[in-house]
Amino acid sequence: MTSAPSALESVIDAANRERRGALVAYLPVGFPDFETSVAAAIAVVKAGADVLELGMPYSDPVMDGPVIQAAAVQALEGGFRTEHVFEAIRRIRAEVDAPIVVMTYWNLVMQYGVDAFARDLAAAGGNGLITPDLVPDEGAEWIAAAKSHDLDRVFLAAPSSSDTRLDLVIGSSRGFVYTVSTMGITGARADVDQAARTLADRLHAHGCTRACVGLGISTAEQVREVLEYAEGAIVGSALVKALAAGGVEAVAETAAQLARGTALEATTSKEHA
Structure with a gap:
């Protein structure tokens, strides 16, 4: 028997029924200060983001590019x-x-206590975790805690992932699979890699129904391009850069521009391989 979709899954599904797909907006907590980070997060949702991804600043953010690293240092x-x-x-x-x-590096959860973190996240109204440096075969404690507290668990798939690895990631994830579009660190890029489309196609072929592409998306056109083959587009660096340069008003405008990439056009329809 298939379990009912989580709240996160339901929002992604609705975005794909009603528009091209979901816009996932990343912002770090505490940047440029705590109050502004909260106001910015609220603003990007009101501007059109479907899902909010809150980053936990970390002293050794190996996956993050210079914009997000600088924000983490300031926070x-x-x-x-x-x-x-x-x-x-x-x-x-x-x-x-x-x-x-x-979105958090695993060491922070370990330091806090895995079950305690899951308990407090659920109590606060959070829906789950993205764990970029935790692989499913080493994540039994987190998976158990997430199930106990009804939280989504988002693992990463990369272009280098084997078919066996993809099956493990899909089977262990709830919410969506974070589909890494490039091999490297985060940051806006002029072009989103063809590797993203290939990886999303592989994920769908292995039974994934919610692939969200991250790393490198910075324009509405790129959002539109990604949503031709994935269920969600994740944007981080472009929003953090806007917040740094122009505050809450600027990040809200950037989110609104990005959200335009999710709008349906009368002459097009979404297709998945």
Whole structure:
């Protein structure tokens, strides 16, 4: 018997029924300061983001590009602590209904306590975790905690992933599969790799129904391109850059522009391989 979709899955599915797909917006908690980060998160949802991805600043963000690394440094220097993520979620949840997933390096969860983190995330109104440096075959403790607290668990698939690895990632994930479009670090790029389309096609062939592409998307046209073959487009660096340059108003405008890439056109229809 197939379980009912989670809230996150339902939002992604609705975006794909009603538009081209979902826009997932990433912002780090505590940048440029805690209050502004909360206001920015609320603003991007009101501007059209379907899902909010909140980043936990970390001292050694091996997957992040220079824009997000700089934001993490500023947040840490401003006194960011893990507890701030839960407070941010509570504040955001009071204003908007979009699903909220936390992107975090695994060491922070381990330091807090895996079950305690899951408990407090669920209590705050969060929907799940994206764990870029935790592979499913080493994630039994997190998977158990997530199931216990009804949280989504988002694992990563990369262009280099074997078919066996893809099956493991799909089977272990709930919410969506984070589909890495390039081999490397995050950051806006002029072109989103052909590798993203190939990987999304492979994921769909292996039974994945919600592939969201991240790393390198920075324009509405790129969002539109990605949503031709994936269920969601994840944007981070472009939003963080806008927030750094122009504050909440600028990040809201950038989110609104990106959201235009999810709009259906009368003469086109979405197709998956």
